[in-house]
Amino acid sequence: MRALMVGYNEGALAALDAHPDEFEVWVLEEPDLWRNKGLQKKADAHPVLAETVFAPYQQSTGYREALAGLPRFDAVAAGLEYAVPAAADLAERLDLPGAGSQAASILRNKLRLREATAAAGMRCPEFREVASAAEVSAFHSAGPCVVKPAERQASLGVTLLGPGDDPERAWEAALGADEGVQLAERDMRWQYMAERRLEGPEYSTEVLVFEGETRFLNVTRKECFPGSRPVEAGHLLPVDSGSDRWERAVADLVAAVGFSSGILHAEWIDTDPGPTLVEVAGRPPGDFIVDLIDRAWGVDLHRLWLRMLAGEDIAAPRSPRGGAAIRFLRSEPGTIAAVEGAETVAERDEVWKADVTKKPGDRVADVQSSWDRVGCVATVGADAETARALAVEAASHITVTVEGAQQ
Structure with missing residues (x-):
């Protein structure tokens, strides 16, 4: 089977490597992401990855031009969040199963998702689009709320506002959401929303x-x-x-x-x-x-x-x-001086992953999004709660020492 994956997904490729005789995967990726994330070295390690096609897909239909001259695909899959609309559109153009373009556009925008599910009678909190700190403040004045970008990922720019919290800071956090190498180097358009907690x-x-x-x-x-x-x-x-x-x-x-x-x-x-x-x-x-x-x-x-x-x-x-669980690691903000315990934890029978993604010398910020976590421990157990207890206990034995903590 020849599959086109829109957006490079390391985990998916690693899993599909176990089936080299069954799958031939082509990846369509933004040139900026490929370069800035250093994906070539990772890609070389995957035998299932046959070819890479470079074309824009983040808030763009430039990928359509890349179809010319490509072989026939048996499946089109979205590897990343921002690739969902492009993958759905390509699947339709190739007459293959997929999410459907309308569904994909709804999934990629939390405002449209609220509108669609509310119209269908699903439970839905009060919500509205916001475009300024004043609009956030007006919505917050009626009770606790959540302020967030409507089209971002990884909890980026999301702030919970309770009584006495500052709406302006929440608006600034949403507006200033920065994904670095996760975005192509061109202007993007974003919407923002507030909803009841x-x-x-x-x-x-x-x-x-x-x-x-x-x-x-x-x-x-x-x-x-x-x-x-x-x-x-x-x-x-x-x-x-x-x-x-x-x-x-x-x-x-x-x-x-x-x-x-x-x-x-x-x-x-x-x-x-x-x-x-x-x-x-x-x-x-x-x-x-x-x-x-x-x-x-x-x-x-x-x-x-x-x-x-x-x-x-x-x-x-x-x-x-059985059950499985994962526990993520965080540290105080500052510069990492030392990491201890991960190798010992990784040797435990119930642990299948013990990974610290930061190294001594790296700067660590306070946890504002998923990108700010410093590692994880993942376990298996007889059931979910057992696996969780094992993960929490194992994670307690990994120490990340930070110096120069931010005030």
Whole structure:
């Protein structure tokens, strides 16, 4: 099978490397991202990666010109968040299964997502588009709220505002969201929004959908670091497995946005009336959630995803075989002086990943987005809670020493 992946996804390529006789992957990537992220060296390590095509796709349709002269593809997949609309459009142009262009555009804009799901009768907090600190302040005056960019990723620029918090600082955080090498070097257009804060535990659902019908459903519990920036501190799965309420919530979401085929990673808050949608991504989840799913369910989710995008009505497991969890590491702001304990932790039987992504000499900022975390520990266990306890305990043995802490 020859698949076109729009947006370079290291995790997906690593997983598909296990099937070199089954898949031939071509990657379409922005030239700026390829250069600035240093992707060539990583790409060379993947036997499944056949060719790279360079073309713009972030808020651009320039990729359409790249189709001329390319071979026939059996599947088109979105590797990254900002590639979702382009992948859906290319799939339609090649008459292949996909999200659908209308659904993809809804998924990429949290304002449009709120409008679509509210119109379909799904639970929805009060929300509005904002374009100034004064508009944020007016919305905040009626109660606690969340201020965020409507089209960003990785919790970037998201601020929780409670009583007495400064709306102007929240607006500045949203407006000043900086993704560095994650964006192409050209002007982009952004929208911003405010919505009422929801109270309750946080979850995500990871779903394979084929022609509007659910073929696989996992439920993950999400934990965030304390503070005004809701950045993920960890995940554990599967939880609440087999619950009809999640089946219903996912079915309502698929119908509301008109999603056809692909993977959906939806985030929810379990309020008193039931699961209330926060946001949705039409691509594989980050934070190693797919790796957690593979280990807990005994499945190869990336493989099933591509086979489904090639038109195959896949069969997936209906019950897990265990649990898995991940705990992310943070440090005080400053310059890293030393990292200790990761190698010892990695030797434990229950640990399948212990990684510190920063090294001595690196500057570390306070955790404002997912990019500011310094590493992670991932574990397996008999169930989700057992795996979580193992991850938390293992993470406590990794020490990141920082000097010159910021005031």
